[in-house]
Amino acid sequence: QSVLTQPPSASGTPGQRVSISCSGSSSNIGSNTVNWYQQLPGTAPKLLIYSNNQRPSGVPDRFSGSKSGTSASLAISGLQSEDEADYYCAAWDDSLNGVVFGGGTKLTVL
């Protein structure tokens, strides 16, 4: 049971816009920034979004993040086949004094 809650799966067709939610509490998302990671099949995770809505260099602007209260969301516009991956949200938790991850969302491009 993960501290942050994500839907286990999401899907979309090429060109479509999809959104993945991440729900937490006042001790994590409510008081700290949210980060998103992309894990392509068989590879190590990669930082996709940090500080709620910032993209590292090299990440396409098709990926965007937002946060409101104790929830966050990752949006992917202009969906492409290479976006098929697992996506994880993460945040610092003040009560646990550690990093908490969501359970991950498997994105399928139909």
Added chain:
Amino acid sequence: EVQLLESGGGLVQPGGSLRLSCVASGFTFSSYAMSWVRQAPGKGLEWVSAISGSGGSTYYADSVKGRFTISRDNSKNTLYLQMNSLRAEDTAAYYCAKVGRQLAVFDYWGQGTLVTVSS
């Protein structure tokens, strides 16, 4: 180019010990916190531990507290994870990660090393 290369994984019996290493290059190692994140087969990511750039502050997940010890040797650009009293549920790929602006920001990851705890 930032590179993180883990080693030390393998098969160990329950109750046994193992030490993982992560050699870093391409950045000023001592200036950045580092972390270990694991992933059980077919499961999601789980944060394990973090250490400040100086090594003076350490953080652990409750699941490993008292059994695992994170440390670093800045003269060797190397991060370690000493794992004692290993359990079957510790079986996972262990990733070394460079910490970015905040402790939950992992901006570079290693390729991972597999630890299997089984009799």
